[in-house]
Amino acid sequence: MEGASAGGGSHVEAHIPVMLTAAQSMQAVSAQMLSAAVPTAVPPAGLDEVSLKAAARLNSRAMNLVKTLDSGSWVLAGGAVEVENAAHSFLAKEAENAASFSGTAGAGGVPAPQLPAFPPPPTIPDLTMPDVPAPPGAIDAEYTSMLVNGGSGDAPHTAAAEFWTNTGQSLAEVSDVLGVARDALRNGWQSPDAEGAHSALQKFHAWVDDTGKSATQLG
Numbered sequence: 001m002e003g004a005s006a007g008g009g010s011h012v013e014a015h016i017p018v019m020l021t022a023a024q025s026m027q028a029v030s031a032q033m034l035s036a037a038v039p040t041a042v043p044p045a046g047l048d049e050v051s052l053k054a055a056a057r058l059n060s061r062a063m064n065l066v067k068t069l070d071s072g073s074w075v076l077a078g079g080a081v082e083v084e085n086a087a088h089s090f091l092a093k094e095a096e097n098a099a100s101f102s103g104t105a106g107a108g109g110v111p112a113p114q115l116p117a118f119p120p121p122p123t124i125p126d127l128t129m130p131d132v133p134a135p136p137g138a139i140d141a142e143y144t145s146m147l148v149n150g151g152s153g154d155a156p157h158t159a160a161a162e163f164w165t166n167t168g169q170s171l172a173e174v175s176d177v178l179g180v181a182r183d184a185l186r187n188g189w190q191s192p193d194a195e196g197a198h199s200a201l202q203k204f205h206a207w208v209d210d211t212g213k214s215a216t217q218l219g
Helices: 016-036 049-102 141-149 155-188 194-218
Strands: 011-014
Touching: 011 049, 016 049, 016 155, 049 155, 049 194, 155 194
Parallel strands: none
Antiparallel strands: none
């Protein structure tokens, strides 16, 4: 249905293929965001108190980012379903109008769209911290050396940095695809009712940009 007039003279324009393609793009990037929401535990570089606190801060920030990505993925999936439902409602109305015009009884309708089968949200594992040896009666150089050099080294931090840097790059790609879908949807679906969807998608696009920058910064 390329154009129609709604009650009260308001203009409605709905390009069904454009709407469905935009919804499919939203679903695809939603799945990509969910696949990125995999927590990466960062064991401390050493057993000293400074390393333990630094690792705890890194883990806390990483977990918050994981939860944010997870929530955003499901919000976008829900938005894609809403766009699909709107497109199918236009198709159903068009079929009803065609049946009415031709004088045929009951066009059979258009099947209701099915909700996408998304995987369950990822679980966040418990993070175990190594035991810190009890300090000796006197803090000496040997004890301090054991604390600093007794951890896992810098390899886990390097792996986590690569993970979050790659996640930031992935979210930049998500943002590009989402921007194309946003512009296509705004051009292909115009009505007073559509303005809320356009505004929400615009805000979500900005949110993806900010989240991608946070992931890159964490890396």
